Amino acid sequence: MIKQKLVLIGNGMAGVRAIEEVLKINPEGFEVTIFGTEPYPNYNRIQLSKVLQGGTSVSDITLNDWEWYQDNMIRFYPGETVTAINTKTQTVSTDKGRTESYDQLIIATGSNPFMLPLPGADKEGVKAFRNIKDCEEMIEYSKRHKKAAVIGGGLLGLEAARGLLNLGMEVDVIHIFDYLMERQLDRTAGKLLQTELEKQGMNFILQKNTAEITGRKHVTGLKFSDGSRIKADLVVMAVGIKPNVALAQEAGIPVNRGILVNDYLETDIPNVFAVGECAEHRGIAYGLVAPLYQQGQVLAKRLCGVQDKGYQGSVLSTQLKVSGVDVFSAGKINEDESTKVYKMYDDWNGTYKKVLIEDGKIAGAVLFGDTKDGNKLFDFIKKGARIEEYLESSQSANSEVNLVASMSDEEIICGCNGVTKGSIVEAIKANGLTTVDQVKGCTNASRSCGGCKSLVSDLLACTLGEHYQADQKEAICGCTTLSREEVLAEIHEKGLTHIREVMNVLEWESDGCSKCKPALNYYLGMINPLKYQDEHEARYVNERMHANIQKDGTYSVVPRMYGGVTTSDDLRKIADVADKYKVGMIKVTGGQRIDLLGVYKEDLPKIWAELDMPSGSAYSKGLRTVKTCVGENFCRFGTQDSIGMGIRLERKFEGLNTPHKVKMAVSACPRNCAESGIKDVGVVGVEGAWEMYVGGNGGTHLREADLLFKFKSGDELVEMIGAFLQYYRESAKYLERTSAWVERLGIDHIRDVLSDELMVKEYNNRIDEALSVVQDPWKEAINNKNLLRDLYQNVKVPVETK
Ligand SMILES: Cc1cc2nc3c(=O)[nH]c(=O)nc-3n(C[C@H](O)[C@H](O)[C@H](O)COP(=O)(O)OP(=O)(O)OC[C@H]3O[C@@H](n4cnc5c(N)ncnc54)[C@H](O)[C@@H]3O)c2cc1C
Numbered sequence: 169m170i171k172q173k174l175v176l177i178g179n180g181m182a183g184v185r186a187i188e189e190v191l192k193i194n195p196e197g198f199e200v201t202i203f204g205t206e207p208y209p210n211y212n213r214i215q216l217s218k219v220l221q222g223g224t225s226v227s228d229i230t231l232n233d234w235e236w237y238q239d240n241m242i243r244f245y246p247g248e249t250v251t252a253i254n255t256k257t258q259t260v261s262t263d264k265g266r267t268e269s270y271d272q273l274i275i276a277t278g279s280n281p282f283m284l285p286l287p288g289a290d291k292e293g294v295k296a297f298r299n300i301k302d303c304e305e306m307i308e309y310s311k312r313h314k315k316a317a318v319i320g321g322g323l324l325g326l327e328a329a330r331g332l333l334n335l336g337m338e339v340d341v342i343h344i345f346d347y348l349m350e351r352q353l354d355r356t357a358g359k360l361l362q363t364e365l366e367k368q369g370m371n372f373i374l375q376k377n378t379a380e381i382t383g384r385k386h387v388t389g390l391k392f393s394d395g396s397r398i399k400a401d402l403v404v405m406a407v408g409i410k411p412n413v414a415l416a417q418e419a420g421i422p423v424n425r426g427i428l429v430n431d432y433l434e435t436d437i438p439n440v441f442a443v444g445e446c447a448e449h450r451g452i453a454y455g456l457v458a459p460l461y462q463q464g465q466v467l468a469k470r471l472c473g474v475q476d477k478g479y480q481g482s483v484l485s486t487q488l489k490v491s492g493v494d495v496f497s498a499g500k501i502n503e504d505e506s507t508k509v510y511k512m513y514d515d516w517n518g519t520y521k522k523v524l525i526e527d528g529k530i531a532g533a534v535l536f537g538d539t540k541d542g543n544k545l546f547d548f549i550k551k552g553a554r555i556e557e558y559l560e561s562s563q564s565a566n567s568e569v570n571l572v573a574s575m576s577d578e579e580i581i582c583g584c585n586g587v588t589k590g591s592i593v594e595a596i597k598a599n600g601l602t603t604v605d606q607v608k609g610c611t612n613a614s615r616s617c618g619g620c621k622s623l624v625s626d627l628l629a630c631t632l633g634e635h636y637q638a639d640q641k642e643a644i645c646g647c648t649t650l651s652r653e654e655v656l657a658e659i660h661e662k663g664l665t666h667i668r669e670v671m672n673v674l675e676w677e678s679d680g681c682s683k684c685k686p687a688l689n690y691y692l693g694m695i696n697p698l699k700y701q702d703e704h705e706a707r708y709v710n711e712r713m714h715a716n717i718q719k720d721g722t723y724s725v726v727p728r729m730y731g732g733v734t735t736s737d738d739l740r741k742i743a744d745v746a747d748k749y750k751v752g753m754i755k756v757t758g759g760q761r762i763d764l765l766g767v768y769k770e771d772l773p774k775i776w777a778e779l780d781m782p783s784g785s786a787y788s789k790g791l792r793t794v795k796t797c798v799g800e801n802f803c804r805f806g807t808q809d810s811i812g813m814g815i816r817l818e819r820k821f822e823g824l825n826t827p828h829k830v831k832m833a834v835s836a837c838p839r840n841c842a843e844s845g846i847k848d849v850g851v852v853g854v855e856g857a858w859e860m861y862v863g864g865n866g867g868t869h870l871r872e873a874d875l876l877f878k879f880k881s882g883d884e885l886v887e888m889i890g891a892f893l894q895y896y897r898e899s900a901k902y903l904e905r906t907s908a909w910v911e912r913l914g915i916d917h918i919r920d921v922l923s924d925e926l927m928v929k930e931y932n933n934r935i936d937e938a939l940s941v942v943q944d945p946w947k948e949a950i951n952n953k954n955l956l957r958d959l960y961q962n963v964k965v966p967v968e969t970k
């Protein structure tokens with residue numbers, strides 16, 4: 169069967185959801201290509217406020233990881249922007265000079281934040297709140313500055329303000345109206361919200377019109393139309409969004425506010441569709457995910473030739489995601505001559521409920537303080553239910569579990585994804601689900617804003633009765649209900665030796681996923697290093713290929729250079745292969761290694777053979793590099809032989825598998841030129857001794873390492889590093905960096921455990937056993953004909969992930 173070429177412009181929430189739906193209906197029907205300006209896999213934009221608040225990384229909010237693209241044979245070009253669409257030749261071209269033809273094209277370019285055209289709006293320190301980059305920039309600002317002003321007291325503005333407060337900034341929220349969120353709330357709820365947020369530390373400046381952003385090059389404050397001023401080092405504009413239509417417009421595709429689409433998301437141009445915030449349907453360009461997901465479903469059916477009545481438009485509901493504040497609204501929010509109101513105001517508990525009734529039917533609702541009824545009311549509004557129905561159902565629902573029990577099967581639990589109570593209950597029963605995460609994996613409920621998690625939990629309680637554990641342990645993934653500890657105990661107890669065996673014996677609910685397979689491979693190898701046969705296919709793609717995949721599909725090669733020291737012979741060899749294989753770039757890395765970038769997959773084994781150097785494991789969940797300063801032999805401040813110690817450590821621990829990557833450094837004095845303070849294991853030489861630091865991280869979660877112990881001799885130091893690494897290998901979750909692990913266990917606890925000499929010896933025995941079977945992965949690959957054939961010659965899909 170010839171596959172149709174389906175190209176998606178925009179790797180955001182709506183476009184990728186449409187692709188997910190297409191894959192569900194006809195997984196073999198299309199050759200999918202996705203272009204995304206942002207250099208990340210598809211992530212949950214709704215959860216950006218969590219990223220801004222700190223402590224949440226891109227991977228925590230990723231909806232479909234790099235493996236998803238690969239598993240579904242999607243050609244993905246992250247960080248690449250489509251700059252033109254030629255609807256005559258049916259091609260798109262990009263800022264990287266690529267041209268791609270399509271049979272069907274989906275435009276899902278989302279929106280751009282609306283920036284008020286104020287004098288001074290181009291100054292440094294004026295930001296929007298739309299993507300990961302915005303969050304990162306604001307986080308950076310918060311480290312250097314103290315005062316922020318957020319223009320806009322709507323949903324986005326308040327979430328931005330909460331995030332900045334969490335980052336330790338003082339925050340003024342400037343709003344043009346006299347109460348907050350006036351588009352979603354009535355005055356009473358808006359004022360209650362203000363009081364609550366003031367308690368959290370937010371300051372509000374209402375009924376103010378910003379006239380100018382002051383400062384020279386950098387913002388210093390705001391001036392209002394009444395002449396008053398405030399100071400600010402950071403100004404966040406959160407005043408609305410504009411559908412991103414420029415690309416479509418230039419291609420001659422009809423646009424109004426958004427790209428004009430009919431009920432099947434078709435534009436006026438054959439084979440060109442638009443979905444998401446960039447699309448305008450019956451005069452509305454939606455700005456929330458629930459309608460965009462509904463559009464995605466309709467579009468997928470249209471592309472796959474499934475009959476459907478088309479997209480009919482959506483009624484909207486809103487929830488604010490600020491912790492400690494529960495706000496919900498849907499439908500009509502302000503009363504008029506045609507409405508009657510059912511209102512409850514509990515001053516003591518700080519709750520407010522207003523239901524608007526038109527011709528006896530529920531037409532809208534505003535809830536503050538207790539939003540449990542939100543989805544039910546939303547459902548009633550959409551159905552045009554009578555108020556009596558709601559009041560009756562409320563009386564019978566006198567507890568939370570009763571509330572979900574009293575809901576009908578058609579009622580929506582997850583508003584974002586349109587998942588009903590009936591479909592969740594069915595999935596729980598059919599698949600034996602017991603956790604909220606499993607329900608999420610199976611039905612999509614709670615996968616977006618997460619506001620319905622407690623309802624899903626109640627529904628699990630109501631369906632499973634006494635078998636439901638509300639205080640749930642963390643299952644290692646959605647394929648099992650077992651936690652890491654339980655799986656490890658079962659592997660030990662039952663002597664399990666293969667991934668498939670673990671899944672069968674422990675009754676996995678599927679064939680495994682990209683989360684549990686690599687984790688099981690690691691746990692099995694860690695428990696039984698001498699007998700376990702590593703299952704290559706279970707590893708993440710970079711580890712499978714023994715090289716890091718770059719965004720253009722080529723690879724990078726980093727040979728090992730112990731302690732960052734090289735020789736003229738090795739340099740000559742590197743230069744020769746670089747010339748011979750026309751390597752795109754030769755770069756010195758932050759870990760003091762040489763990186764050959766832009767290598768073609770089929771050249772990898774030849775380069776490894778010709779280099780004849782061990783792999784630098786720059787791709788591995790294992791020991792990466794030991795960075796060293798020049799130390800006592802060359803530096804006048806040096807107190808110890810840092811290079812010697814670095815080489816010794818790297819030779820001893822190279823090739824070791826660990827739960828996540830491990831970086832080390834050795835500096836010969838506290839000036840710390842090798843940056844030992846931000847490494848998983850950092851060593852600092854002081855007069856007559858070595859200090860050992862652990863749990864440092866110089867990446868996204870910047871963390872200063874903790875001093876663990878100080879040793880007089882290098883032998884004691886190396887022994888303790890062995891014990892520390894083995895303790896980490898045995899007790900950390902797979903993909904948990906030492907920084908997170910040290911924080912979870914506490915440095916005092918780790919110190920206590922490793923103060924026991926017997927334990928230190930035992931850990932060293934076990935790590936030595938693991939190290940005794942380590943082989944150089946490049947040599948192993950070169951000598952394995954099957955591996956060479958499968959991985960480096962006959963690879964079916966061009967891999968375009970990171
Ligand atoms: C902070 C924040 C909080 C939010 N909270 C909620 C909430 O609680 N509930 C809710 O329902 N909604 C919420 N939203 C809105 C929701 O995130 C959006 O409605 C949704 O993400 C829109 O999806 P989309 O795919 O249309 O656009 P996007 O998710 O913006 O995706 C569009 C993507 O296309 C890319 N792109 C644009 N042009 C090109 C090009 N030429 N070539 C390649 N790529 C391109 C963009 O870089 C972007 O990654 C929130 C939004 C933000 C910013």
Ligand code: SF4
Nearest residue numbers: 797803806837840841
């Ligand atoms: S860390 Fe100290 S010894 Fe090492 S290079 Fe820097 S100053 Fe010299």
